[in-house]
Amino acid sequence: HYRQALEEMPDDPKALVSLGLALYELGLYDQSLQYYAQAVEVSPEDPLGFEKTSQLFELLGQNEQVITPALRASELYHKEGNIAKAVECLVRVNRADAENLPAHSRLALIYERTDRKQQAVTEFLIVASLMQHQGELENAKQAAEHALSIQPTSREAAEALSLIENGVSLPKPIPSREETFRVERESIPLSEPVTSREDEVSDLDPVAEAHKKALLALANLVFEQEAGDRKNDQVEFAREMQGIADGTPSVGFIRQGDPQIVFTHLQRAVINRGKVSEQEAAEELEKAVEAGLDHPAAYFDLGFIHSRGDRLESAVRYLERSLGAADYALAARIILARTMRFMGRLNEAATNYLEALRLADAQVVPKDQSADILRMYDPILEAESKQSDPQIKNKLCDLIEDMLFRPGWQQHLAQARGDYQIDIDGAPSIPVGEVLTNPQGYRIVESVRTINQYARSGHMRSAMEEAYFAIQFAPTYLPLHTYMGELLLKQEHLKEAIEKFGAIAQTYRARGETLHAIKVLQRLLKAAPMDLNARMQLIALQEEKGQYNEAIQEKVNLAGVYYNLADLNRAREAYLDAYQLAQNTGTNRELTVNILHHLADIELQSLDWKHAVEIYEQIRSVKPDDYQATEKLIELKLRLGQDQQAQIEVNDYLSFMEISGEDELVLTYLEKLVDEYPERIFIRRKKAELHLKDGQIEAAIQEYDAIGELLLDVGDREGAKQAIRAILDLDPPDKVEYQELINKLDGEE
Incomplete structure (x- = not known):
């Protein structure tokens, strides 16, 4: 069955892996290895192929061949969050090569992060032994000290440190063919706690969570680079490895200067953390940065430490440099906001708090809404920048601080969103910041809750009455008006709903809040797709905001409306307008070709065959492999009696199909x-x-x-x-x- 599948699709990774497994179970290891090797080439990001390849090499007694695929499998499993499998692959490396420093270093880090202290101590002492035997006594000493810091009562770690300090060689690790992963699989969690998914609730506040990630990332930089430098046959692998904590490559983070100086200071900052003061650790890390270290984890850690001391300007500078990294951006914004507020820079503090809320808000909505939520904060930030009342600014800072700086902040923010949103299908998603920046925010929340209660029980008229009541104390809060439009739609008052949405869009536009106006017009057109005036307004706003692809698509939609109304002339004009905008803005080829096909279709219906030929030839110049255009060209040339040209087209087309298989x-x-x-x-x-x-x-x-x-x-x-x-x-x-x-x-x- 699998061989037949491979005959039809020779590069199908599932078929390759399945056949490899079938041969493996039959004991045909050499043949199985061939198919797993193919699977690895076809699907290089799938850890299963690498894992099985390493297993087969181990069964065949080819220990030198075990190492590279097992390390790669470990890396890929780690990326997936499957820590148990990652450890299993590293243990396999150590069975094949008991002195493999990259594998021992990674095991040490993983055991430490998953709170397996005894295993972590054992692995760090192996690392110390291997470094000592390679003549790197200082690094060996640091590894032993780190093992002792993990478990201060460890007699084994204390003795190892004493031996190193007295110049006595530690024993090398002994290969164990009996070592298995059964105990590890039972004791290590399947995913690492610090790399929780977005939909999981963290037990840390965002600053503590980001700081933990930063420390792990810095530790990973040290041990990955050491591992990569110790084994020449593993340099390629070390360079490909992704940072365990934050997905940052293990090389390419040194801007300039001497890498050895960078790593000397980085090692001191990482290994001695917990033994010295934060400020002393920061001094070493700062020296690493001055020597050329360029990594967001370093910038965030320095910003975090300095914000707790008296070097606040330095804290601001480092935190701003960490904003580009997703793992640290939210926490960096919060610390920046606090620091600015402490320095008396209230305007900047409020802006950073709102930026933090923007990032947090986008994380708790469905992914397909994240980009919209991020954009919706632009007018909120602009309006806040014009606010001059320090009392209002301080209140906003307090509200956001309370909302975000807490364990389980995602759940709390999601609950707040539920309180602020109207629970009606089709109702737009409103940024939390829009409610918090409104002076009547709390009263709005209460009204929204009441509206939701009525709407859920089907009492739309009562919900509408509550909305009217809310507008009395918050007449300029446009989301309430938008909710009224949704309620009108629910009651099938289409005309009134369209008028409401149109008025809201005009108000947003007058305020300069173009993105909000666009969202409202899109909602209007979803309810009334034939509203030409609204569609033309939407196109104008999209062009104004540089949303050219969206504007082109709306022009195509407008042409479609005219086409359905049998107004071919206006449809042609709209398509030509869309085509012109596509040409001017360099939009994607597929959209341009789609527009040209529509234009050609109109010419066919108008019986202007010669013009249609010109358009299809234009399509072919843009997309030579457009079969539909070629077939239409042949058809039209035959209709026009251009048999000689049609014959050339047919010959070329048939040749093209044959060449294309x-x-x-x-x-x-x-x-x-x-x-x-x-x-x-x-x-x-x-x-x-x-x-x-x-x-x-x-x-x-x-x-x-x-x-x-x-x-x-x-x-x-x-x-x-x-x-x-x-x-x-x-x-x-x-x-x-x-x-x-x-x-x-x-x-x-």
Whole structure:
């Protein structure tokens, strides 16, 4: 079954892995290895192929070959959050090579992060031993000290440190063929706590969570680089490895300068953390940055430490440099806001708090809404920047601080969103910041809760009355008006709803809040797609905001409305307008081609075939492999009597299909052409040639026979005789009859 699947799709990774597994279970390890090797090439980001490859090499006794695929499998499993599998692969490396420093270093880090202290101590001491035997005594000492810091009561770690300090060699690790992963699988969580998914609730506040990630990332930089430098045959692997904590590559983070100086200071900052003060650790980390270290974890850590001391300007500078990293941006904004507020820079503090809320808000909504939520904060930030009342600014800072700076902040923010949003299908998603920045925010929340209660129980009129009541104390809060529009739609008052949405869009536009106006117009058009005025307003706003792809699509939609109204002239104008904008803005090719197809279709319906030919040729110049355009060109040239040009097009098209490996389509297309244009001799001749090429003699004879009859009908006796001679060359069963026909034609001449 799997072999058959591979014959049809030789690069199907699932089929390769399945066949590899089947052969593995049959004990055919060499054959199994071949298919897993293919699977690795086809699907290099799937850890299973690498894992099975390393297992097979181990079974075959080829220990040197085990290491690279096992390390790669460990890396990929770690990316997926499958820590148990990652450890299993690292243990396999150590069975094959007990002195493999990259594997021991990674195991040490993973055990430490998953709170397996005894295993972490053991691995760090192995790292110390290997470094000592390589002559790197200082690094060996630091590794032993780190093991002791993990478990201060460890006699083993204390003795190892004493031996190193006294110049006595530690024993090297002993290979163990009996080592298994059964105990580890039971004791290590399947995913690492610090890399929780967005939909999980963290037990840390965002600052503590980000700081933990930063410390892990810095530790990972140290140990990954050491591991990569110790084993020449693992340098390639070390360079490919992604940072365990935050997905940052393990190389490329040194801007300039001497890498050794960078790592010396980085090691001191990481290994001695917990033994020295934060400020001393920061001094070493700062020296690493000055020497060329360029990594967001370092910037965030320095900003975090300095914000707790007296170097606040330095804290601001470092935190701003960490904003580009998703793992630290939210926490950096919060610390920046606090620091600015402490420094008396209230305007900047409020802005940073709102930026933090923007990032947090986008994380708790469905992913398809995140980009919209991020954009919706632009007018909120702009309006807040114009606010001059320090009391209002301080209140906003307090509200956001309370909302975000807490364990389980995601759940708290999601609950707040539930309080602020109208629970009606189709109702727009409103940024939390829009409510918090409104002076009547708390009263709005209470009204929204009441509206939701009425709406859920089907009492739409009561919900509308509550909305009217809320507008009395918050008349300029436009989301309430938007909710009223949704309630009108629920009550099937379409005209009133459209008028409401239109008025809201105009108000947003007058305020300069273009993005909000766009969202409202899109909602209006969802309810009333034939509203031409609203669509043209939407297009104008999208162009104004530089949303060119969206504007082009709306122009296409507008043309579609005209087309459905049978107004071909206006449809043509709208498509041409869309095409012009696409040309001017360099939009994607597919959208341009789609517009041209619509234009060509209008010309066909207008019976302007020559203009349609020009458009299809234009499509071909943009997209040479557009089969639809080519077939339309052939059809139009045949209709226009341009047989010679049509013949060239047909020949080129058939050649293109053959080159593209689509031979089966050639005969299908020729049969279609013969059905539509049975009198076109060159098409039948092409079909006959194809039958001959495929060895279908009888079918070829039938085509030549039809060609001969067509030529006789138009009086072309010589052409007819050539067709008959072609039949005779194929030795047909009724050869005598064809010969008599030729003789008859010769006699008539």
